[in-house]
Amino acid sequence: MLTGGGDAPGLNAAIRAVVLRASALGHEVLGITDGWAGLLGEHAPSPLTPRHVAGILGEGGTMLGTSRTDPRKDEASRRAVIESVRRNDIDALVAIGGNDTLSVADWLHQQSVKVVGVPKTVDNDLAETEFCIGFDTAVSVLSEALDRLRTTASAHHRVVVVEAMGRDTGWVAAFGGLAGGADLILVPEISVTIGDVIRTMKRRRESGVPDILVVISEAAEIDGLEAQTAIDRDAFGHVRLDQRAIGAVLARHIEQRTGIEARQVVLGHLQRGGSPTSIDRLRATRFGNAAVDLVESGRSGVLPVQRAGHIEVAAIADAVREIRRLSDEYIELVRRFAGVLD
Secondary structure: OEEOOOOOOOHHHHHHHHHHHHHHOOOOEEEOOOHHHHHOOOOOOEEEOOOOOOOOOOOOOOOOOOOOOOOOOOHHHHHHHHHHHHHOOOOOEEEEEOHHHHHHHHHHHHOOOOEEEEEEOOOOOEOOOOOOEOHHHHHHHHHHHHHHHHHHHHHHOOEEEEEEOOOOOOHHHHHHHHHOOOOEEEOOOOOEEHHHHHHHHHHHHHOOOOOEEEEEEOOOOEEOOOOOOOOOEOOOOOEOHHHHOHHHHHHHHHHHHHOOOEEEEEOHHHHOOOOOOHHHHHHHHHHHHHHHHHHHOOOOOEEEEEEOOEEEEEEHHHHOOOEOOOOHHHHHHHHHHHOOOO
16 A cells, blocks of 8 residues: 555545455555655565554554655656565555556556555545545635634735645635635636736725635636746646745735735645544545455456545546546636626
8 A cells, every 4th residue: 555646634544444444354454655656666565554553543644655756757667666566465556646646556557456546635636536535624724724814814904815725626725715705716717817806806995895815726827917937847747836826926916906915825735734624534434445345356447436425436547537627516606706806
């Protein structure tokens, strides 16, 4: 078992569930450290027993460590991963991760390695599943931050721009922004211009609103607003969105063009850290339990997913084929309750 990609609250709960369920079925569980990087070196996976996972249910992070390593980058790495699986007598691999980690898992499945996935990403953008491990905690952090920021914004009659996680989609910004009563939510799925934003700020202030909270997804594009462009990329080729500084750029434009004092807050890894919510703990437990049952039944290239509250099964290839965008229902809610004003 391994955890890959960005850490997310609930990973330890999933690890615990896999270990407890697999041990109950009489299987030996090996923990691979630091994601796919753990299969590239000589360090052998370590046995995990119920004793090792006692007390980790509510802990954030991952006891196995993680990384954004892509072992498919060259032929030597590809061979090393497959050889590591064989050398360590791994009968089946449980890979807990998001789009990147599960893309590697699907590749290994195609190489005849038995693999079952577990959906994890705070961005909640995996196809085939309504929710992923880590998403609920990230939303809760954002909504709580908005509750706290409302009082300080009101005291100083400011605009506060809160930048939320979301590499390609607005799930976190929309859910957290709606739950926290944001006045304006900006997500990749809804096109706006900087003129729309400035007009909305002015009209809200003219209507007597003393404080304005704006939530912007780190991947949001605003026509007429140039984010920073000197940006690094990770091992999977993704732009380092934290370096765009879209929240800071927007706050500066608002202040310059409206005269309203504006501040920006980047929640960043606060949304990844800390103890998972009860929902994420339960979701991780259900997914981990289902993943072991899939291994026990001889399945490969699949992962447990949540649909309408039920745990079902989907192909990993389908889960990573495309990014799951914010649904029409929530796009409309954002437009109605936190959209730009006409």
